[in-house]
Amino acid sequence: MYGLSVHGLLVLYALSLLFYFSDFVSSNRKMKRMGTGLLVFVWVLQTGYLIYRLLQLDNPAGLTRFETLFFFVWLLVTISLAASRLVRIEPFVFAVNVVGFSVLATVAAEGPSAAPLRLWDAAQYLLIVHISLALAAYALFTAGAVLSLMYLLLHRQLKSRSWNAVVRRMPSLETIDRCAYGAVLAGTPLLILSLAVAAATLLAAHRAEWLADWKVITALVAAIVYIIYIAKRKRRMDPGLLTARWNLYAFGVLLANSLIGAASRFHSWS
Numbered sequence: 001m002y003g004l005s006v007h008g009l010l011v012l013y014a015l016s017l018l019f020y021f022s023d024f025v026s027s028n029r030k031m032k033r034m035g036t037g038l039l040v041f042v043w044v045l046q047t048g049y050l051i052y053r054l055l056q057l058d059n060p061a062g063l064t065r066f067e068t069l070f071f072f073v074w075l076l077v078t079i080s081l082a083a084s085r086l087v088r089i090e091p092f093v094f095a096v097n098v099v100g101f102s103v104l105a106t107v108a109a110e111g112p113s114a115a116p117l118r119l120w121d122a123a124q125y126l127l128i129v130h131i132s133l134a135l136a137a138y139a140l141f142t143a144g145a146v147l148s149l150m151y152l153l154l155h156r157q158l159k160s161r162s163w164n165a166v167v168r169r170m171p172s173l174e175t176i177d178r179c180a181y182g183a184v185l186a187g188t189p190l191l192i193l194s195l196a197v198a199a200a201t202l203l204a205a206h207r208a209e210w211l212a213d214w215k216v217i218t219a220l221v222a223a224i225v226y227i228i229y230i231a232k233r234k235r236r237m238d239p240g241l242l243t244a245r246w247n248l249y250a251f252g253v254l255l256a257n258s259l260i261g262a263a264s265r266f267h268s269w270s
Helices: 002-026 029-056 065-086 090-110 119-159 165-169 173-204 208-212 214-235 240-263
Strands: none
Touching: 002 029, 002 090, 002 173, 029 065, 065 090, 090 173, 119 173, 119 240, 173 208, 173 214, 173 240, 208 214, 214 240
């Protein structure tokens, strides 16, 4: 029962962050309302659990590390909801809740028992969450890269006035650009959440020094390049041809991250 409730809470939390990120980069009020609604639901579930636990305890000093971290996440969600309502700083709300999500992932791995969880169990659970998020992000980024390649090919064919059967069957440049942007827009928050869980994994395994591992660094660089692509695409700072190239540059960093496995220690202990 515990697993279903806390893991379900983790899924709802992740969904709320995806909606918040979408609103942050595209000013989509519908996405923000959905993200806020899910976040409020997460807060209600957290509040209900904390009240239930406090009623069970005779002495507040009996709170375990699980309840302490859970209460910390509840405070972060409360602060973010207040900020969203009062000052409307979406980047702050998203950043605070990325921290809250990574802590909640750690909480979910440890469980409510006062007895300490074996290091292997906690790290393995977080590693599964990290890999799941990373794979989803990689799939979306691959789709975005293929679309950007199609954009460059179609742009070249149109510029040279080569009207062959392939060109006639392709959608417009605007459609390809919009689909590529949508894929990256969905994949970027997943990559950020994956990095947050990766950090939690290393901390749970007492290997904080591995945050300087090349695999972690290249993934962070890829996330930054994708954020630059999103900013350029959103503000129309460059023509579609250049933004498509930015998307491919980011994917190139992601490929380097995948090929760097031999030089990385991050997954070697799993």
